[in-house]
Amino acid sequence: MNFVGDWHALLVLVLAGFLPNEVWRMLGLWLGGGVDEGSELLVWVRAVATAILAGVIAQILVDPPGALASVPDWLRYAAVAAGFAVFAMTRRSTLFGVIGGELVMLAGKWWLG
């Protein structure tokens, strides 16, 4: 396989990734103004977008790719719960939460041997 992969992989990237994502930026550029950020439609859209992202997060945790599958289920969930606890205790610091969750996962793996 060469650097980018084959043309098919690149075409899939453009069709499934670039175009469906970029269309909203360009619509914002062409239609901008006239949209109220607090409108009810946008509240629903944001809720669905948030839930889709939450689903992807759950998918990575429940059915992990590659090396993450070597971490036992309970330890993955415990690490994320610990990260969330640190985040909540540090006035919503994403950075400290991420560090806390990573440390719990590394400590757990080290302890398991």
Added chain:
Amino acid sequence: MRSVGSTVLALVLFATYLGIGALAHDSHFSLGWALTSTLLVWAGPAQIILISTLGSGATVAQAAIAVTVSAIRLFPMVVSVLPTVRAPGTKRRQLILVAHFVAVTLWVECVRLLPQVPRGRRIVFTHGLGAGLLAVCLVATTLGYVLAARLPELFAAAILLLTPLAFLLSTARNCRQLADVLALVLGLALFPLAARLHTGADILISGVSAGTIAYGVHWWRARE
């Protein structure tokens, strides 16, 4: 304090893209493909949705629908950033690259930094900021990809864990209304149920139903 604020955001962004690079590696995409996705898509959530849906066997159409729903949030961001960037007489085509660079980190930084920049220089400033953040993320994508390939299993797992941690916490941080919080919690809870249906569109099913329930609760409470 301001520079510390931007350092922390840049670190989280770096960690996010380390995770995306590692995820691309472990989902069997090439490094060039991963870098092209950072360059063209330039939106963390869309990239992890793209990589994990395609990686788990979804069709191009299913992946495109999930990506486009996640990207709708870019629309109001672009709409809110452009008036602060443009000067009288700015042509629309001069703003195409600014619109492409809009993503959550750039949006937050624009709100914070642009008021200190003279109006005539704001397009140049935003191009510089966007290109700088993009360069950081391309380095992080490469590093995450290479590290996932070379590191012992323990550290590769740690890099992969960055993605769910960073996205869960930054999404939780951005929750503004009850509907957002409910959508996050229900979205996490409903995915394992939807996955049992084995339709291939699990993420869309759990996302649309969790999001709609969250919105329904919001609407019902607003009526009270």
